[in-house]
Amino acid sequence: MTLTLQHYLVLSAILFGIGMTGVLIRRNLIVMFMSLELMLNAVNINLAAYSKYLHTMTGQIFIVFVMCVAAAEAAVGLALIITLFRNKSTINADEINSLRG
Amino acid sequence: MEQVAFYILAFLAIVSALFMITRTNPVHSALWMLLTFFSVAGIFVQLDAEFIAAIQVLVYAGAILVLYLFVVMLLNPKSHGFIKIPFRYAIGTVVSIIIVIQTLIAVKTTDVLGQKGDITDTVISQYGNVKLFGKALFTDFLVPFEIASILLLVAMIGAIVLARKE
Numbered sequence: 001m002t003l004t005l006q007h008y009l010v011l012s013a014i015l016f017g018i019g020m021t022g023v024l025i026r027r028n029l030i031v032m033f034m035s036l037e038l039m040l041n042a043v044n045i046n047l048a049a050y051s052k053y054l055h056t057m058t059g060q061i062f063i064v065f066v067m068c069v070a071a072a073e074a075a076v077g078l079a080l081i082i083t084l085f086r087n088k089s090t091i092n093a094d095e096i097n098s099l100r101g
Numbered sequence: 102m103e104q105v106a107f108y109i110l111a112f113l114a115i116v117s118a119l120f121m122i123t124r125t126n127p128v129h130s131a132l133w134m135l136l137t138f139f140s141v142a143g144i145f146v147q148l149d150a151e152f153i154a155a156i157q158v159l160v161y162a163g164a165i166l167v168l169y170l171f172v173v174m175l176l177n178p179k180s181h182g183f184i185k186i187p188f189r190y191a192i193g194t195v196v197s198i199i200i201v202i203q204t205l206i207a208v209k210t211t212d213v214l215g216q217k218g219d220i221t222d223t224v225i226s227q228y229g230n231v232k233l234f235g236k237a238l239f240t241d242f243l244v245p246f247e248i249a250s251i252l253l254l255v256a257m258i259g260a261i262v263l264a265r266k267e
Contacts, residue, residue: 003107008148009208011111015118015137017201022122024193030173031122031130037165038118038134041141044157048148056218057237063153064238067160068249072256074165078172079263085176 008049015042029081029091033074040070107147114140127173131166138162149222152231 015038022035044063051059085091117136124130138161145154220233238246 003104003147006208006211007107007111008144009211010205011114011144013201013204013208014115016204017197018115018118018122020200021194021197024197025190026122028127030127030169030176034130034134034169035122037161038121038137041138041161044153045141045144045148048145048150048153051150052148054215054217055220057220057233058218060150060153060234061238061242063150064156065245065249067156068253071160071165072252074168075256075260076263078168079260081172082176082264091176 005049005053008045012042012045012049015039015045027093029084029093030078032093033077033081037070037074040066103147106143110140110143110147113137114144128170131169131173134169135162135166138166149225149230152234 019035019037019039019042022038023032026032026035044066047059047063047066049059051057081091084096088096090096114137117133117140121130121133121137124133138157142154142157142162145151145157225233
């Protein structure tokens with residue numbers, strides 16, 4: 001019995017579910033961002049698995065673009081969090097509830 | 102042997118991900134996330150994607166994680182990370198479990214769909230993964246590659262503008 005595509009898809013689904021749980025149950029904005037990164041990683045496993053089992057290189061190239069977007073998101077998102085913390089002195093998502101500065 | 106390695110890596114990734122979302126201290130969360138990233142890099146090595154594994158370690162475990170740790174230690178937030186109402190906590194977990202089960206049911210019946218390409222195992226062992234990857238990236242995907250560089254430049258400028266003191 002060898003490793004099939006299903007092994008990797010199941011692992012990816014479980015990791016994605018854990019990341020989604022993290023976004024839903026945490027209220028710390030930084031940890032919610034970490035959970036987003038975890039979900040992106042799960043999708044990357046999916047892309048690499050399909051890339052291997054379909055004998056093509058496209059999946060791996062998409063992983064590079066996903067990583068690129070994740071890096072951009074982390075930089076801008078963390079800058080936003082720093083600005084928010086300066087203005088409100090909190091990064092708890094429940095306490096940030098007004099649109100006006 | 103291959104399977105044993107896969108199960109060890111998968112177990113490590115899942116357990117460290119679970120620890121990541123349940124630690125109240127954000128620094129501990131970041132360090133568990135590091136272990137998850139390394140496990141996923143091992144999975145990539147198993148999937149014949151050595152270059153992806155290398156940039157997973159460099160970009161995620163190196164750059165992004167250090168950025169997170171830096172921000173966590175700069176802000177030093179109070180550690181009441183979880184929502185207080187257990188009802189909503191339970192709802193979040195249940196929703197995720199339902200969606201994961203739906204995904205698993207869909208995965209169970211899935212076979213490899215679509216048309217197979219020409220990068221077989223023999224071609225990979227002949228030319229090497231990195232060479233094939235570079236060839237595909239700089240011929241078929243050159244325009245998206247350049248757009249990605251512009252995206253990174255814009256993100257960098259945006260981060261500087263947002264985070265600077267007035």
